[in-house]
Amino acid sequence: MIHFVGAGPGAPDLITVRGQKLLQEADVIIYAGSLVNPALLDAKKADCAVYNSAHMTLEEVLDVMKKAEAAGKMTVRLHTGDPCLYGAIREQMDALKQMDIVYDICPGVSAFCGAASALELEYTLPGVSQTVIISRTAGRTPVPEKESIPELAKHQATMVLFLSTGHLPKLQKELLEGGYAADTPAAICYKATWPEEKRFLCTVGTLAETAEREKIMSTALIIVGNIIGEQYDRSLLYDPSFTTAFRDASE
Structure with a gap:
């Protein structure tokens, strides 16, 4: 078998x-x-x-x-x-x-989960993003036009990008074309959970510059979105004023 x-x-x-x-x-x-x-x-x-x-x-x-x-x-x-x-x-x-x-x-634990743990991120912050887009920029392997980075970036959701570190100038340009502001938080996570793991916080506008400076050319995930920032709403699930199937509101 x-x-x-x-x-x-x-x-x-x-x-x-x-x-x-x-x-x-x-x-x-x-x-x-x-x-x-x-x-x-x-x-x-x-x-x-x-x-x-x-x-x-x-x-x-x-x-x-x-x-x-x-x-x-x-x-x-x-x-x-x-x-x-x-x-x-x-x-x-x-x-x-x-x-x-x-x-x-x-099944196994995906690298995008490993990157979130390494960067201490929650991809689905209330009031910020409830959607995670997992994709890649086109390289030698093409991407359907409807799934191009500029099209996906229009959603302004959390984006986790595989297999794109070698194309960061192109990826950065496409993210900006899709509507992300240059100062949108971003991160590069190299070999998440490996002994040689490296993490870099940057912005969409400095993705390519950061990778070049740190000599990151492959085996890294790119994370984009305001979930990397500091602002978010408290979860209703654990709010004392919110009734659930397991707990009545206390105020």
């Missing part, structure tokens, strides 16, 4: 209990070496075969899976964060279905 496992945002102890157990039991591990912390592999069995998919094509990954399955071995396909975000798992699952190979998915 094939298990797609979310490795978490970086720190080895932020993988799920289920994911850790699957790693310990795996006969074969195929991991996304460009992003997954190799320290996670310390949990593997001594005789476990390990493949780094950063050096492999889809066809080569599938060939390893097929051979492992034919030999009655259990395979873990280890993806960074949660596999459902920029994990390219759909094409793998569709191919496995065609080969009648059974698989399942073990």
Whole structure:
């Protein structure tokens, strides 16, 4: 059987209990070496075969899976964060279905959660933003026009941008075109939860300058929005004047 496992945002102890157990039991591990912390592999069995998919094509990954399955071995396909975000798992699952190979998915903690914890942020502050837009700027992989950064920026919601650090001058320009003011708070979080984690607070207007000054060129998330600021409303859920299904208002 094939298990797609979310490795978490970086720190080895932020993988799920289920994911850790699957790693310990795996006969074969195929991991996304460009992003997954190799320290996670310390949990593997001594005789476990390990493949780094950063050096492999889809066809080569599938060939390893097929051979492992034919030999009655259990395979873990280890993806960074949660596999459902920029994990390219759909094409793998569709191919496995065609080969009648059974698989399942073990979710993981996404890097955008790790970045929020590192920066001590709440993405959904009352009175500021109740929506989180997770996206990326177009690079060699295109983005649908209706999901371009200027179009998404019009919402003025919290934005978390993956895979965009290498395009920050372009991203900064697109955010400004979409309506964010230059002084809108922003942050760059490099390798959230890893030992080498770095965090930088800046503004939309200084995103590119900040990354260049700090020599951040990849493996970072960009967060944009006023949730990084100081102003927000108190949550009604815990307000004494607010009645809920579990508590009557006290004043």
